[in-house]
Amino acid sequence: MNTYGNQRISLAHGSGGKLTHDLIKDCFLARFKNPILSELTDSAILNLKGINLAFTTDSYVIRPLFFPGGDIGKLAVYGTVNDLAVVGAKPLYISCGYLIEEGFNSVSLDEITQSIGDAARNAGVLVVTGDTKVVEHGKGDGIFINTSGIGVCYYQLLQDIEVGDKVLINGPIGDHEIAIISARGELGLDVKIESDCAPLADLISHVLTASGKIKFMRDPTRGGLATTLNEIVTSKDLGILIEEKAIPIREEVRAVCSLLGFDPLYLANEGKVVIIVGCEDASLVVDTMCAHSLGRDAQVIGEVVESPKGRVCLRTEIGGTRIVDMPVGTLLPRIC
Amino acid sequence: MNTYGNQRISLAHGSGGKLTHDLIKDCFLARFKNPILSELTDSAILNLKGINLAFTTDSYVIRPLFFPGGDIGKLAVYGTVNDLAVVGAKPLYISCGYLIEEGFNSVSLDEITQSIGDAARNAGVLVVTGDTKVVEHGKGDGIFINTSGIGVCYYQLLQDIEVGDKVLINGPIGDHEIAIISARGELGLDVKIESDCAPLADLISHVLTASGKIKFMRDPTRGGLATTLNEIVTSKDLGILIEEKAIPIREEVRAVCSLLGFDPLYLANEGKVVIIVGCEDASLVVDTMCAHSLGRDAQVIGEVVESPKGRVCLRTEIGGTRIVDMPVGTLLPRIC
Numbered sequence: 001m002n003t004y005g006n007q008r009i010s011l012a013h014g015s016g017g018k019l020t021h022d023l024i025k026d027c028f029l030a031r032f033k034n035p036i037l038s039e040l041t042d043s044a045i046l047n048l049k050g051i052n053l054a055f056t057t058d059s060y061v062i063r064p065l066f067f068p069g070g071d072i073g074k075l076a077v078y079g080t081v082n083d084l085a086v087v088g089a090k091p092l093y094i095s096c097g098y099l100i101e102e103g104f105n106s107v108s109l110d111e112i113t114q115s116i117g118d119a120a121r122n123a124g125v126l127v128v129t130g131d132t133k134v135v136e137h138g139k140g141d142g143i144f145i146n147t148s149g150i151g152v153c154y155y156q157l158l159q160d161i162e163v164g165d166k167v168l169i170n171g172p173i174g175d176h177e178i179a180i181i182s183a184r185g186e187l188g189l190d191v192k193i194e195s196d197c198a199p200l201a202d203l204i205s206h207v208l209t210a211s212g213k214i215k216f217m218r219d220p221t222r223g224g225l226a227t228t229l230n231e232i233v234t235s236k237d238l239g240i241l242i243e244e245k246a247i248p249i250r251e252e253v254r255a256v257c258s259l260l261g262f263d264p265l266y267l268a269n270e271g272k273v274v275i276i277v278g279c280e281d282a283s284l285v286v287d288t289m290c291a292h293s294l295g296r297d298a299q300v301i302g303e304v305v306e307s308p309k310g311r312v313c314l315r316t317e318i319g320g321t322r323i324v325d326m327p328v329g330t331l332l333p334r335i336c
Numbered sequence: 337m338n339t340y341g342n343q344r345i346s347l348a349h350g351s352g353g354k355l356t357h358d359l360i361k362d363c364f365l366a367r368f369k370n371p372i373l374s375e376l377t378d379s380a381i382l383n384l385k386g387i388n389l390a391f392t393t394d395s396y397v398i399r400p401l402f403f404p405g406g407d408i409g410k411l412a413v414y415g416t417v418n419d420l421a422v423v424g425a426k427p428l429y430i431s432c433g434y435l436i437e438e439g440f441n442s443v444s445l446d447e448i449t450q451s452i453g454d455a456a457r458n459a460g461v462l463v464v465t466g467d468t469k470v471v472e473h474g475k476g477d478g479i480f481i482n483t484s485g486i487g488v489c490y491y492q493l494l495q496d497i498e499v500g501d502k503v504l505i506n507g508p509i510g511d512h513e514i515a516i517i518s519a520r521g522e523l524g525l526d527v528k529i530e531s532d533c534a535p536l537a538d539l540i541s542h543v544l545t546a547s548g549k550i551k552f553m554r555d556p557t558r559g560g561l562a563t564t565l566n567e568i569v570t571s572k573d574l575g576i577l578i579e580e581k582a583i584p585i586r587e588e589v590r591a592v593c594s595l596l597g598f599d600p601l602y603l604a605n606e607g608k609v610v611i612i613v614g615c616e617d618a619s620l621v622v623d624t625m626c627a628h629s630l631g632r633d634a635q636v637i638g639e640v641v642e643s644p645k646g647r648v649c650l651r652t653e654i655g656g657t658r659i660v661d662m663p664v665g666t667l668l669p670r671i672c
Contacts, residue, residue, distance in 0.1 A: 128382065135669075
């Protein structure tokens, strides 16, 4: 029995956590069966007449549409170009599919479109094709945006992750999700946190130029750092150990998490990249990131270990160790 | 003053007619400004290291999800691969973005996914990347699907449309929209019409192999034949004259149109292609299409004329001539 059969789809199926992964495996991979999709990388890698193309898609359903540090348009561009960048591709082209609810304000549509245009120019990509659909009032939620992206691969990730490799991140986690929680105003919070929403291709190109030992990269969006690290070790013959004190987290984010009982490891990010690098190049890559505006607080946060296999563990600040599981449900829906 | 500013988005903005075109021109083209997008072809043509790639996107919001002759999954594959085929590309890869409403039945999700898988195999494409988002109950409508597609161009359309060129179609128009109207059950109709939903790449490859004089192709989906023909002549120094008696229409479709006052020229199709070909090759192309299972009723339906410029005219069966305008509103929303 699969975990989604004969039941109703829940918000947790879209959380990026365990239920999403089960749905992908039991429903989508089983029916679309092909080796490219089965890789489950952030972008598919397509070999076309000797060129390695990266191809990815993402739908954006975030609420609110405008939030500190960004809006759905900016997110729809950066989220997709980042999925190209983390597979070692230079993002070049994106599509833009609008799904608008009847009655949506055209001034907001204009602002969002302007934001997409600005973000595309900033990320160095062109919006080359699009689609507009309008659904009846009450059958949508203002606006949803799908973007798909195409890039050309210029770096072949090594992918032979081994014990001793280092786990790096380019800066503090959780800003995006806390900014969204705050912007929703439901929790009565008034924190001054902006989403970290940013295009990572330039930072990543500096990293890939500096080191030939990059083994894996992924942007920890839905489900946060915990989910990304679990995806790396799942069904692998090794584990990851991260150091709580090494993980960069802003004071404000830490405070909100304490107050509300959130674990920052599960908070969504939109301008962060987790990198696995051969240990000999770890300092070089941290230094390279620190020299870039999007990597000032880069850190080694952990390493690949022999056991427990397939597991992510956290060494806490007081010296204990706990397992960091793949999340089953969702903290907040509609976060990205 | 543009036609969408300071107002609310209406269903007509998603109809494929005049309001959609105004929105694209005044909002999207103005802000995404680039020569590739400005072509407004069914797929963007991207030159990457000497290869011409075709790239397109489409969101599918059709109601009902299952209808005679197809379902949203089949439509989501064929609609997108057809947009690749009509620019002279061989469809290769598609993405699949699900946007699911909380509470949606997982059995239906399974059936739709199976249908996408079957349609992809039938069309010779691989689903290589995907995304799943779930929105709260009441913020969606069961399921919406976005697919983007990549193909490789193998034929350069001539595009020098000139007076005397012939206008062809591969079979009867209106089946798709009448099948949907009937399936909705709102009009108390009980007609036995199936959607013409089909992948056109194989038919088109036969046509492009047979003739080097193909100048333009487009699949007349939203807004029907009338909209596609208007898109061809808009802002051009020539017009199109079509012959009412030459346009293939099934008796059942004709009957429903008479009963409900619909003009079949505006009905959506999902397995039709309009072709503009140099007059010397018109018979050859009709014969080629007639020899293919998806072109048995292919016809020359009209020709490119000198005037009225930028206009589509119809010579009626009784010998009069009337202008066939771009539609302003929408007959039915959520048709494809």
